[in-house]
Amino acid sequence: MSSRRDFIKITSVGGAGLFAAGNVAAKYFNPGKNMKGTIQRTPTYCEVCFWKCSGWAHTNENGELWKVVGNKKDPLCNGRLCPRGSGGIGMYNDPDRLKSPMIRIEERGKQVFKEVTWHKALEYVAQKMEALKEKHGAESLALFNHGSGGKHFSNLVKAFGSTNIVAPSYAQCRGPREAAWIATFGTAVNAPEPTDIKNTNCLVLIGSHIGENMHNTQVQEMSEAIDRGATIITVDPRLSTAATHSKHWLPIKPATDIALLLAWMHVIIYEKRYNHEYIEKNTFGFKELKEYVAEYTPEWAAGITNLKASQIRETAREMAFHAPSTIVHPGRHVTWYGDDVQRVRCIAILNGLLGSFGTKGGFYMQTKASVPTFSHPPYPQPKWSWKDFLDGKFPSAEINVSNAMIDASHPDNQSDKKIKGWIVVGTNLINTIPNTPRTIEAIRNQDLVVVVDTMPMEITGWADVILPECTYLERYDDLRVSPERYATLALRVPAVKPKHLTKPASWIVRRLGLKLGLQDYFNYSDFSEVLDWQLKQMGSSLAEMKKKGVTVVDRPESSLYLPKDEPVQLKTKSGKIELYSQLLEEQGFDPLPKYTAHPEAPDGFYRLNYGRAPMHTFTRTANNPNLSDIMNENRLWVNPQVAENHGLKMNQMIWLENQDGVLSEFPIKVRVTERIGPDCVYMVHGFGHNNKRLKRAHGKGISDTKLITRVAIDPIMGGTGMRGNFVKFLVEEPKKEVES
Amino acid sequence: MRYAMAVDTKKCVGCSDCVVACQAENKVPIGFCRDWVVEIVTGKFPEVKVELRSERCNHCKNSPCVRCCPTGASHYSDGGIVMVNGDDCIGCGACIQSCPYDARYSHPEGFVDKCTFCQHRVTRGYKPACVSVCPTNCLYFGDLDNPKSDVSVALQKRKYKVLAPEAGTKPQVYFLI
Numbered sequence: 001m002s003s004r005r006d007f008i009k010i011t012s013v014g015g016a017g018l019f020a021a022g023n024v025a026a027k028y029f030n031p032g033k034n035m036k037g038t039i040q041r042t043p044t045y046c047e048v049c050f051w052k053c054s055g056w057a058h059t060n061e062n063g064e065l066w067k068v069v070g071n072k073k074d075p076l077c078n079g080r081l082c083p084r085g086s087g088g089i090g091m092y093n094d095p096d097r098l099k100s101p102m103i104r105i106e107e108r109g110k111q112v113f114k115e116v117t118w119h120k121a122l123e124y125v126a127q128k129m130e131a132l133k134e135k136h137g138a139e140s141l142a143l144f145n146h147g148s149g150g151k152h153f154s155n156l157v158k159a160f161g162s163t164n165i166v167a168p169s170y171a172q173c174r175g176p177r178e179a180a181w182i183a184t185f186g187t188a189v190n191a192p193e194p195t196d197i198k199n200t201n202c203l204v205l206i207g208s209h210i211g212e213n214m215h216n217t218q219v220q221e222m223s224e225a226i227d228r229g230a231t232i233i234t235v236d237p238r239l240s241t242a243a244t245h246s247k248h249w250l251p252i253k254p255a256t257d258i259a260l261l262l263a264w265m266h267v268i269i270y271e272k273r274y275n276h277e278y279i280e281k282n283t284f285g286f287k288e289l290k291e292y293v294a295e296y297t298p299e300w301a302a303g304i305t306n307l308k309a310s311q312i313r314e315t316a317r318e319m320a321f322h323a324p325s326t327i328v329h330p331g332r333h334v335t336w337y338g339d340d341v342q343r344v345r346c347i348a349i350l351n352g353l354l355g356s357f358g359t360k361g362g363f364y365m366q367t368k369a370s371v372p373t374f375s376h377p378p379y380p381q382p383k384w385s386w387k388d389f390l391d392g393k394f395p396s397a398e399i400n401v402s403n404a405m406i407d408a409s410h411p412d413n414q415s416d417k418k419i420k421g422w423i424v425v426g427t428n429l430i431n432t433i434p435n436t437p438r439t440i441e442a443i444r445n446q447d448l449v450v451v452v453d454t455m456p457m458e459i460t461g462w463a464d465v466i467l468p469e470c471t472y473l474e475r476y477d478d479l480r481v482s483p484e485r486y487a488t489l490a491l492r493v494p495a496v497k498p499k500h501l502t503k504p505a506s507w508i509v510r511r512l513g514l515k516l517g518l519q520d521y522f523n524y525s526d527f528s529e530v531l532d533w534q535l536k537q538m539g540s541s542l543a544e545m546k547k548k549g550v551t552v553v554d555r556p557e558s559s560l561y562l563p564k565d566e567p568v569q570l571k572t573k574s575g576k577i578e579l580y581s582q583l584l585e586e587q588g589f590d591p592l593p594k595y596t597a598h599p600e601a602p603d604g605f606y607r608l609n610y611g612r613a614p615m616h617t618f619t620r621t622a623n624n625p626n627l628s629d630i631m632n633e634n635r636l637w638v639n640p641q642v643a644e645n646h647g648l649k650m651n652q653m654i655w656l657e658n659q660d661g662v663l664s665e666f667p668i669k670v671r672v673t674e675r676i677g678p679d680c681v682y683m684v685h686g687f688g689h690n691n692k693r694l695k696r697a698h699g700k701g702i703s704d705t706k707l708i709t710r711v712a713i714d715p716i717m718g719g720t721g722m723r724g725n726f727v728k729f730l731v732e733e734p735k736k737e738v739e740s
Numbered sequence: 741m742r743y744a745m746a747v748d749t750k751k752c753v754g755c756s757d758c759v760v761a762c763q764a765e766n767k768v769p770i771g772f773c774r775d776w777v778v779e780i781v782t783g784k785f786p787e788v789k790v791e792l793r794s795e796r797c798n799h800c801k802n803s804p805c806v807r808c809c810p811t812g813a814s815h816y817s818d819g820g821i822v823m824v825n826g827d828d829c830i831g832c833g834a835c836i837q838s839c840p841y842d843a844r845y846s847h848p849e850g851f852v853d854k855c856t857f858c859q860h861r862v863t864r865g866y867k868p869a870c871v872s873v874c875p876t877n878c879l880y881f882g883d884l885d886n887p888k889s890d891v892s893v894a895l896q897k898r899k900y901k902v903l904a905p906e907a908g909t910k911p912q913v914y915f916l917i
Contacts, residue, residue, distance in 0.1 A: 067764040069873070080875050083757040089764060211753030216875055223751045223876035241753045244790040251786040614755035626763065629770050630756045639785060674781055674788040 037061050042495040043549030044068065045480045047147055047472035048084035048091065049617040050169070051192065051216050052480050053077035054488075054550040055085060057473055057495035065089050065473060065496050074550045075217070075486055076192065082214035083615040083630065090626035091454065091471045092496065096695050098456055098468035099500035113466065118503065118511065125465050126515035128448040129160065132421045135447070138162050139382045140420040142405050146427040148477040148492070149452060149469050149505035153425045156509040158379040159521040164386050164408070164419060166400035168432045171718050176340035177330045179396035179717040183341070183581040184348035185357055186571030188398065189330050190366060190483050196560075197221035200361040202231045202322035204315075206257060206347065208331040211241035214614045215332070217484075231322065233315050235260065237609065238637065238682055239675040248315050253306040254607050254680050255337055255598040255723065261346035262595060263301035264316040266293045268353050273320035278355045281567045285580020285591070289349065292592045304595070323354035325361025333612075338712025338721035341396065342593035345581065349593070352577040358562030365560060366483035369553070372537045374530045376521045389417045394718035395587040401718035402433055403711075409442035421448040425505065426469070430458035431619040431686070434708040434722050452505065455623060456693035468502045475504035476527040479534065485560060487553040489538075491531070491545045506530075589716055598712075598724060605659060605726035606642065607680035610704040619686040622697035633701035635671035637682040643672040646729050655730040656702065660709045663734050664702040665690055681727065742884040743819040743857055744912040745871070746894040747793050751878035754779055754792035758870035758879065765858065765869035772845050774855040775870055791917075794870065794879065797822060797843040797855035798903065798911030805835035805844065813852075819883065820912060821859055826851040840907040857881070884912075 041056040046068070054074035060066040068088045072079035081088075101121035102113040116124075132140055138161025143153055146167050154165050170178075178188040197203055198221040210218050222242070225232070232246040235257065243249040252260060268274055269290050279286050298309035298316075305312075319326045328350045334340050356362025386400045389408050394401055409419040422443070433439050443449060443462045451463035460466050473495050480490035498504070506527035513522040524530050532542035545551065562568055569575055573582040585591035601607050615621075615630045622628060636656070638648060648654065653667040666688055676682055687701030712721030754777045762774050775796035782789050799822045806814045806822060813828035814835050824835075824844075829851035836844045836852060847853040858868035862881075866872065871879040882889025887896070891914075898916040905911075 067761075069761075080873055080877075081757070081761075082875050083755050083760045086757055086760040086764060086873055211755070211876075214755055214875065219753065219755075219875045220877070223878065226751050239785075239788055239790060241790075241792065244792070245750065245753075249786070614753060614757075615760070625770050626760055629763070629773075630759055674783060674785045675790065677785055 039066070042493050043071070043546060044473060044492045044495060045490040046081060046085045046088055048088050048621060049214070050147070051076060052482060052490070053081055053085055053216050054480070054490040055081055056549065059495055063496070065092055071549045073548070073552060074490060075484055075488060075552060076482060077216050078220060080216070080220065082216050082219070084214060084617055084621060084627065087615070087624055087626035088473065090624035092473045092499065094455065094623060094625055096456060096623055096693055097454055097499065098460070098466060098502065100468060101501065102466040104464050118501070121465055121467060122512050122515055125450055126512060128464070129421065129516060132447055133161070136418060136420045137383060139164060139384050140418055141423065142166065142409065142419045142421070143423045143425065144168070144402065144405070144427055144429055145425040148472065150425045151478050152505040152509045153423055153452065155521060156513055156518070157423065159513065159518045160516065161380045161382055163382050164400065164405060166386070166402045166405045168402045168427055168429070170399050171401040171403055172335055172432060172720055173333050175397070175717050176334045176714055176719045177344040178398065179341045180344035180348050181330065182396065182398065183345060183583045184352060184572070184578050192217055192482060192484060193330060193332070194364045194366045195327050195329060196361055196364045197327060198224045200225055200230055200325050200327050202233070202319055202326040204233045204319060204326065204328040205242050206235040206329065206331060207336070208329045209236065209240040209242050209611055211245070212614055213332065213612045231318055233318065237677050237680050248311070250307050250311060250315065251677055253304070254609065256305040258339070258343050258346055258593060258595040259296070259301040259304040260307065260312060261343070261350065262293055262296035263298045263312050264319070264350060265289065265346070265353060266296045267298060267313050267316035268320050269293060271317070273317060274353050275323070275355055279353070282577050283352055284572070284574035284576040284578045289579045289592060319354060324356045324359040326354045326356050327362055328354070328356070335714070335719040336721050336723040337598050338714050338724070339596055340714050340719050340721060341716040342590065345593045349579050352579050357577060358568065360561050364485055365562065367487050367555065368483040369481045369487040369489050371479050371481055371489070371534050374523070374533060376523060384417050389415065394716065396717040403713070403720050404718055406433060406439055406442045409445060410438065411441065411445045420446055422446050423450045423452070424459055425452040428457040428459050428619045431703055431705045434705055434711045434720050436706055452508065454502070456691055457619065458689065458691050461691055467508055468500065469505055469508070470498035470502035474498040474502070476506060476531060479531065486555055488550055489545070490550045493546055584716070587716070601679070601726040602659060605728045607723070608658070608704060608707055608725045608727045609680045609682045609723060610685045611682065613684040616684065616686050619689065622687055622689055622700065623694040625696065628696045632696065633669065634684040634687040635669045635701070637671050637673050637676045639676050639678045640672050640674060642678050643670065648672065648729060652731070655734055656707060656727040657730055657734070658707045658709060659726045662707060662709050663736060664688070664707060666699050666702050667733070668702045741819040742912070743799065743821055743862065744882070744884045744891050744914065745857070746880040746891050746900065746914040746916055748878040748880070748894070748916040749791050749793045750916065751876045752792040752794060753876055755875065757873050757875060758794045761869045761873035768853070769848055772847070774853065793915055795841065795903070796913065798841055798909065798913045799857060800912065801910035802908060804838040804840070804909060808834045808838045810834065817859065821857050823856055823859065824852055824854060840904045840909060
């Protein structure tokens with residue numbers, strides 16, 4: 001993704017410029033080694049979510065892990081970690097962690113996991129990988145990954161000869177917005193989102209619940225915006241936390257967002273609340289857009305969205321009043337109804353009309369540090385890659401689509417491009433990719449499944465080999481180089497030794513690489529050597545960075561935004577902001593976004609919505625002792641009128657059944673609340689673990705993913721729309737068939 | 741000197757970071773807490789409002805817990821911080837009963853425990869752990885006798901309330917509304 005980022009006259013800051021000359025530390029200092037009797041701090045960056053805030057891990061007088069606090073120099077957190085970051089110590093302390101490598105064996109006709117040595121486990125994996133290569137080609141190996149461990153495994157898989165590397169964070173989460181932004185602005189949004197919230201006068205959130213998602217910088221900046229009296233407009237069928245802090249809350253009927261967005265465009269255009277000169281100079285297709293939205297009046301949208309036309313009009317005017325210091329937030333988890341690229345296209349178009357792209361208080365221009373690559377031989381050229389498997393499908397998919405990799409792994413794959421082996425690193429595919437039964441059929445069709453994780457997540461139960469990774473607090477990893485306002489580098493150093501027999505991913509891939517004859521790709525004995533080499537190339541050293549944890553390169557404020565007087569030069573076809581997308585037109589899709597009515601709940605059913613809780617990261621943290629202490633289950637939000645109609649009481653345990661007859665595996669507590677309307681129910685994603693080895697999380701709450709069996713695939717980039725499922729309430733425990 | 745805290749209910753997102761950070765900082769055993777988050781929902785959909793706030797010991801000027809403690813373990817420390825001396829505490833629980841804010845708990849090691857405003861940090865010039873971690877910066881701490889302290893400035897600028905004023909405890913945690 002980073003390659004798409006650097007085209008708009010923004011120079012990537014990198015190389016020697018990062019460090020002032022002569023700034024190299026004189027003496028070696030190793031805070032990772034704890035001197036007995038003193039409190040020590042070691043730099044790290046958090047791995048409890050993808051934001052990767054930089055912090056300091058503190059160890060106490062006995063060298064035991066005490067706490068993790070934010071690094072004040074890091075612009076991603078400003079010294080303040082979120083609850084997950086503060087609770088990161090729970091990842092290390094969790095007694096249920098994976099402790100030893102394990103191999104699936106058959107014992108008296110029953111499959112069990114047997115603890116083995118690392119040597120034996122890796123020997124086994126290497127043999128199976130060689131067999132896979134011989135039988136199906138190296139390309140038949142896929143890597144599903146998330147987080148820092150995945151980077152090391154990417155290197156291994158590429159060296160092995162496959163580029164079928166994928167992360168669910170694209171097709172199950174943010175992919176549609178990246179495609180929509182590329183179609184409009186020629187660049188992906190990227191993460192962290194370049195929303196200039198701290199300077200904005202108007203923040204518009206559409207199903208984006210900052211404060212429940214703890215995207216740290218955004219939460220902090222929204223708070224600053226509240227302090228400054230900025231207007232917040234929140235569109236959500238539920239009174240989200242952000243909605244409670246908003247001037248305007250639009251409790252929209254779910255699945256009708258595009259109607260609202262088109263009506264907002266209508267008001268801005270037909271009330272001439274846009275900057276004529278700006279539109280003329282910087283946008284493409286204004287005339288077509290104007291004609292197109294002529295009929296989409298607020299009155300038209302009111303009938304569809306259950307909102308008041310006056311409120312639609314008023315909020316559009318307020319956005320325009322504050323423009324260009326207005327952000328219509330692109331959102332993050334945007335895979336909802338299968339027309340998600342088009343919905344986020346509406347958001348992009350609105351930002352185009354408001355002139356917020358590359359403007360103070362709108363969207364700033366990201367930059368990031370470039371780190372020199374540690375030398376290794378070129379990767380072999382694979383005979384086919386995921387793009388070839390897609391064969392023209394999902395033309396806007398700029399990176400690999402996880403559900404397509406499931407298709408490539410499934411027995412019903414008729415093409416000659418088949419996936420026959422999986423390495424799964426740090427992602428619990430069972431609770432991440434919708435339509436779990438299909439995922440399981442794909443797993444059963446594999447010759448080899450290797451799972452690398454810190455915890456016995458559900459996916460580990462499907463592995464042939466389980467490789468226990470140590471937590472981020474016990475390892476070195478690559479330097480963090482997130483795109484942000486400023487180029488930053490953040491370092492992760494082990495604060496404590498790996499517990500049990502766990503190992504860092506960098507160690508695992510190197511050892512595996514040696515067994516596969518790929519040692520030239522892992523030309524280090526310890527990963528700290530790679531970091532030291534890279535930092536020295538940039539004029540610093542590992543020793544120096546250990547003292548600082550993070551380095552930030554200052555940048556003049558003017559360079560954060562596009563020059564005002566010059567027309568924009570973007571990587572779109574026209575070089576301008578494409579209100580009318582020539583790219584989508586060329587790909588055979590609507591160049592201007594259409595409103596489509598989506599299926600509604602059958603009688604007695606309610607739309608299943610799901611979201612985030614600030615103290616949890618998806619399914620990863622449900623068993624964390626510190627975080628499960630704050631929230632140990634999800635509850636089902638039900639409107640009081642709906643509860644009354646069904647005789648449901650607060651905290652009553654009920655089961656759910658979806659439109660396809662799929663039952664929740666466990667019961668869930670009812671939360672009767674006025675914060676949600678009568679047309680949907682809501683739960684936090686990430687609960688309902690069924691692996692008994694997760695002792696605190698097992699059977700607590702339910703999994704939304706397992707109730708998501710109807711998936712609307714976005715034809716533009718392959719995203720899996722997951723908000724088109726409906727559930728009904730069962731007050732008695734349903735009789736279930738026993739799973740074989 | 742008079743230590744106090746202000747909690748901005750217009751910014752709090754109820755994330756409970758104050759709770760997690762406090763537990764780590766003060767080695768509060770899992771299953772117990774010195775601070776917590778409250779959510780108050782009023783009105784009917786869609787005319788509904790929510791107040792989120794982080795609560796803890798109010799370090800009252802007129803503390804029923806100090807008054808009722810039979811051993812003097814509960815006492816006022818410098819700056820009005822209400823402290824419990826664990827060695828003197830017999831774990832009778834009278835203070836837990838007397839507190840209108842339910843701010844105290846029985847530590848599994850046999851004494852009563854609660855928020856100390858992170859006295860060990862404050863006396864070294866740091867902010868309490870909850871204040872220094874809060875991602876929304878909605879907690880303000882300081883000396884009310886100093887008009888320039890964070891808490892004084894916040895209270896000068898904004899309307900505020902205290903919890904259970906009718907109890908007459910003179911609480912020193914203020915909620916900006």
